[in-house]
Amino acid sequence: MPTSWQRRAARWVLAAAYLVAGTAHLRTPAGFIAITPDWVPWPAQVVMLTGVAEIAGALGLMIPPLRSAAGMALALYALCVWPANLNHALGDIAIGGTHLGWWYHAPRLALQPVIIWWALWASGVTDWPWRTGAARKP
Template structure:
């Protein structure tokens, strides 16, 4: 594993671990951005926090790494509606900016976060090299 990929792996693991712990510690803040159509919003926030923590830990276990990377990529895709609601409805969350200078880059970064989970976990080498076919 290259130094860049290893650094990204550790950065993502730290990011998702911190985010997961924050979901568990302060679920009320996240409830504000859960879309209305999501069932059991409080439970959903708790489960997503646990998923982030497990994904972060999975990235650090070689035999679970690819599964964790795919899971975190899917997770980042699934939270897009909450991020859109946060931006479109201009919901103020404590400690976060509420301008489009924050929301625009955050939404634009979502595909990068998906790619980063897949790249750091070894699921893809794109755009640098294709994985060898087995």
């Protein structure tokens, strides 16, 4: 069973990743807009809001009273952006003129459930698979 320092480290790594990603959404939105499915209305505004959501989630992971809510929100967020990642892969959409190919897309799509679990585990929402029952406090 992982220790509290491992959960803390996982939380810091996840928060840093979401902070970097959120900043990228706000500073260089073109690539994110390009992979947004056509059925999403106002893609530029949605990309901006997703960047804000990622930054808010990253900060929320670091604030104990907000940690569980932030973990659940980031897990839901990761689920909601899955269609953009799928669109990117299936549409072979070039970002900055670069086609990434399935060497990138297959692991990225396959790891999405891990990212969802990671947000829940790092925030203390779940202890699965190490312990059944209620999660312990992070």
